[in-house]
Amino acid sequence: MGNTQQGKPNKKLGVPIVGKIESYSSRPSSERGMILGCYILFPDNTVPHEYASLFHVVVVTPKGIEMFCLLTGEKRYPSYTPPPKTTIVSSVFSQDFIQNAHLIVAESNGGFTLIEAYTLRVDKRIGLSHSLPSLNATKNVISTMISPAPEILYVGYLTGVVKVWHTAVTNPQFIFGKEYELPPVRCLCYSSKHRKLIVGYEGTYENQHGKFIKLEKNALRVYVPNASGESNECTLLDGFNGTCFSIDLCERNDWIIAISSEECGMYVWNINTYTLDMMINIPKFDSQPQIITQILTLERPNANYVIFGASDGSVVVSELVIEGNTIVWKPLKRLTIHSDDNYAVEYLHYEEKIDTLIVGNTFSTATFISNFFSEGLGVSFSVSNEQKIDDEI
Structure with missing residues (x-):
């Protein structure tokens, strides 16, 4: 399917951003693994690297880390591959690191690798060594x-x-x-x-x-x-x-x-x-059974939004409100994210700076829903089959 660029400009940037990125697209989908992290890098004039003046997206999967242009989806040359017989199992992004922005990945050997965000070079490793006895490694x-x-x-x-x-x-x-x-x-x-x-x-x-x-x-x-x-x-x-x-x-x-x-x-x-x-x-939204796999809560000035990622690849936007002394769940909208197959949502993140919701699935594909609040919540939602309204991404 490849990486695709959205047609409408992002209102906060003034230009379109990428609509979808497939990491490790040369591999069969069954070999890619889920999205563990998807982080937008904004221009930073304090970082002495040519890429620090551009917009980028860093995508983390069990196989490794790849970098793409946020505007076009073009793949950049920096990448990170974990040591042999090792996979990445979790990741975090630290913009407030004492020296530059860093990615920190946890790996299947029980150790951690600190990676410079704009170069994807290894800064250092901490935690368990690769030579630990198998029993100790299993416990960690x-x-x-x-x-x-x-x-x-x-x-x-x-x-x-x-x-x-x-x-x-x-x-x-x-x-x-x-x-x-x-x-x-x-x-x-x-x-x-x-x-x-x-x-x-x-x-x-x-x-x-x-x-x-x-x-x-x-x-x-x-x-x-x-x-x-x-x-x-x-x-x-x-x-x-x-x-x-x-x-x-x-x-x-x-x-x-x-x-x-x-x-x-x-x-x-x-x-x-x-x-x-x-x-x-949470009720079914069509005749197919689904599992809610991820939750993301967004506090806005006048509302508390709860976003669900589901096993059928869709995203459900809802509100939690207090009526009297009772908490009430109000579904608003369901976003059906198109792909050749519906893969479970494994990652949700909202980037406030560009009003964009990032949805990562089981097979290394990240979808970017630009202008999420400025344009995305104007349609009412009903869970009944007769009145159900889906938006297709």
């Missing part, structure tokens, strides 16, 4: 990662623990939880307002004795990180069922929002009281 398989502050990483592992790393040192600073007492960590979220870490888990797992365990209730956990003295004490977010696919926050309303694998469940807790204030099952 990374499942997810976030960076709540410059050079700080909160990293989830298949052993059910969360480790806190600083990129200046080679060992973790603290570990939340005990190995194999909990299922693998599936997702992480950090509240800057409340300084709380929320951890979501798989609903089933195999413990260190090889016993398969399915949780009847999968409580999410909230930790309060404290640089002066970390603690393993946590508060449970009860009422959740299934695997926690994705977590996000609505800081303005003090909401924690999580999506379950079971019947498209959406749960909303109050981050202060830890009470479950809402639980609904």
Whole structure:
């Protein structure tokens, strides 16, 4: 299909931007892997590199990292490939790094690589070495990662623990939880307002004795990180069922929002009281079953938007509003993202500077929905088959 440029100008840039990018397009789709990160690099006159004066997109997949022009989709020559027999498992982008913008990728050997954003050159590696015994390496398989502050990483592992790393040192600073007492960590979220870490888990797992365990209730956990003295004490977010696919926050309303694998469940807790204030099952939007795979919350001046990515490749835009004393979910619009096949949404990110929603799928394709708020929310939405309105991207 190739990379495509959109026809209408982006209102904040004045020129069109790319509509879709296929990373590793020369490979069969089954060999590409999901979008782990898709980051827009804006011109930066403080970086002494020719590419720092241009607009770029950096796409991270398990196979490696590629760079493209944001305006045309043209592929640039910098790239990064992980070491042999190693894949990338998670990534973060740090614009506020002490020296220039950096990508930080977690790799399947349990280590981290710090990469200069505009050159894709390796700055340094931290964490586990490639020569670790296989048992130790297995215990340190990374499942997810976030960076709540410059050079700080909160990293989830298949052993059910969360480790806190600083990129200046080679060992973790603290570990939340005990190995194999909990299922693998599936997702992480950090509240800057409340300084709380929320951890979501798989609903089933195999413990260190090889016993398969399915949780009847999968409580999410909230930790309060404290640089002066970390603690393993946590508060449970009860009422959740299934695997926690994705977590996000609505800081303005003090909401924690999580999506379950079971019947498209959406749960909303109050981050202060830890009470479950809402639980609904997102309805089907057509005759085909779907799973909500990703959630993105966007706080706008007059509304709280919740965006879902689904297993059929579509994106559903909705609102969470308070009516009386009740939280109400209001669907607004469904965006059907065209491709030869419908691949599950695995990545959602909104770039405020250019009013663009980025949607990454299972097979290394990123779609850029330009003018998302300025043009994208003018159509009402109904979940009934007779009145359903889809926009096609």
